[in-house]
Amino acid sequence: RYHNKMVKAIKTGETLSIPEGVTVTIKNKEVTVKGERGTLSRAFKEVPIDLKVVGDEITAEMWWGKKLTTSTIKSVLSHIRNMFTGVTVGYKYKMRFAYAHFPVGVTVDGNEIQVRNFLGEKRVRRVTLPEGVKASRTEASVMKDELVLEGNSITEVSITASQLHGVCLVKKKDIRKFLDGIYVSEKTTIKEVL
8 A cells, every 4th residue: 555655854844135225133032123114023932943144144944844843834935924024124014994774983091092883882992002003084074984903913913903803793683784894905005115
């Protein structure tokens, strides 16, 4: 009987070029990225990978990795690429409020977003903003019923958008008919990318 065993590659590697105006330091698999908008750091301690800065490039190498484990190389470099984008141009998520009858009242109070009158309910729904994420309402003359989330970390901005969408889910009703909620309408950057 033939057994298909997974083949291990002796050494697998990828490189990622560092953009201008960005400095990267790597110590014990903790990557710190500094740019004009601020500093971001992320640890990849659980990934069996060698990370180092060589000239103006980041090299990620893995020894004796199977196909599934070597796929984490590109994932790690994608996270670092997102950090580059965050410290250079930043992330901006635009969210729109959808309602059929009861207008959703959203207010930003310090580091908290409060949602009132969702489906006419009295309960106030709250989402706490993580450090580094700013929320603001768009003026009604520019765009009605819109909230803008801005920050350097794509993880924190997207998780905040997800939490805001999650607190406004319709329960015990037909969701094909009750389309009320807060939805992400646009994902863009703070600074215009040419």
